[in-house]
Ligand SMILES: C=CC1=C(C)c2cc3[nH]c(cc4nc(cc5[nH]c(cc1n2)c(C)c5CCC(=O)O)C(CCC(=O)O)=C4C)c(C)c3C=C
C-alpha cells in the first residue's frame with residue numbers, strides 16, 4: 158500500500174475498550190470518570206457530577222477489595238496490549254507495503270482517548286480505522302467511546318472508517334466455540350451440563366430506548382451454539398449489575414443457582430468481554446463459582462475470554478481490511494441499530510440489516 162509518490166502509507170488502528178484502574182489509588186477516579194459519562198448516567202451535568210462523585214466514593218471500597226484479588230489493579234490494559242501486538246502481526250501480512258500501527262484508547266482510565274488522539278495525530282496516518290473491542294454495539298460502550306474519539310480527534314489527519322460491531326463474525330464465533338470445547342474437554346466433559354453465555358448486563362431502559370446490545374449478544378450466543386452443534390443445553394445470561402435500576406436478565410447468578418440446584422454441571426463463557434478483567438477473574442471465578450458450589454453444582458467450568466485466540470485476531474484483521482476497502486466509509490448499513498451515528502458496519506453478516 159503505497160501512494161502515487163511511492164511513499165509507504167500509514168494506517169492507524171485505534172482499539173477501544175473501557176479501561177481499568179492501574180492500582181488502588183486509581184480506583185476512585187476511574188469510577189468517577191465512568192459514572193460522570195452521560196452514556197452511563199443520562200442526567201444533566203449539574204446533577205451528574207455530584208452523583209458520580211457520590212457513587213465513586215461509596216463504591217470505591219468494595220471495588221478496591223475486588224481489584225486487590227488481581228494484585229490491586231485491572232489486567233485490562235496489559236491484555237489489550239497483547240491483542241494490539243497480535244493484530245499488528247496480522248495486519249503486517251495483510252498490508253505488507255503499509256506501516257500499520259495499533260493504538261489503544263480507553264474510555265475511563267489510561268491511556269485515555271485524548272492522549273491517544275494526540276499520539277495518532279503525531280503518527281500522521283493516511284488511514285484511521287476505529288475498532289471497538291466490543292463485538293456487540295451499545296450506546297454505553299462503543300457509542301460512548303466513538304463520541305469521545307470524534308471530539309478528541311476533530312481535524313486530525315487521515316480518512317477515518319469505523320467498525321461498529323461484529324456480533325456474528327465467523328472467526329469470532331469459531332474462536333468462542335473452540336475455547337468452549339477445549340475448556341469442557343479439559344474438565345473431562347462432566348454431564349449433564351448447561352452452558353451459560355454470560356454478558357455484562359445493562360439497565361433495561363437502555364434497551365427500551367433502542368440499544369441493539371441485547372439482540373446482538375443473543376445473536377452471538379445463537380451463532381456459537383449453532384457452531385457447537387446439537388446436544389448443548391444453553392442460555393444467555395447477564396452479570397455485573399450496578400445500582401438500583403431494573404437490569405436486563407436473566408441474571409447469571411440466578412441461573413447458576415438454579416442449574417446447580419438441579420444437579421447440572423455448568424460451563425460458563427464470557428460472551429461480551431474479549432479479555433480477562435475484573436468481571437471474569439473476580440465475578441465469574443470467585444463470586445459465581447462460590448454460588449455454584451454452595452448450591453451443589455457438581456462441576457463449574459469457566460471458559461477463558463478470547464484474548465489473543467488466533468481466530469479472533471484474524472476476525473479483527475479482516476474487519477480492518479473490510480473497513481479500509483469499503484467504497485464509502487461513512488455510509489452505515491446499520492444506523493438504526495447503532496444509535497443513529499453515521500458508522501459503517503462491514504462485518505456483521507446481516508445482523509444489522
Ligand atoms: C460489554 C461490556 C460492558 C458493558 C455493556 C458495560 C456497561 C456498564 N458498566 C457499568 C459499570 C461498571 N463497569 C465496570 C467495569 C467494567 N465494565 C466493562 C465492560 C462493560 N460495561 C469492563 C471491560 C470493565 C473493566 C473491568 C476492569 O478490569 O477494570 C465497573 C468497575 C468495576 C466495579 O466496580 O464493578 C463499573 C462500576 C455500567 C453502569 C454499565 C451500563 C450502564
Ligand SMILES: [Fe+2]
Pocket residue numbers: 294321322491494495502505509
Ligand atoms: Fe452494527
Ligand SMILES: [Fe+2]
Pocket residue numbers: 357397
Ligand atoms: Fe461495566
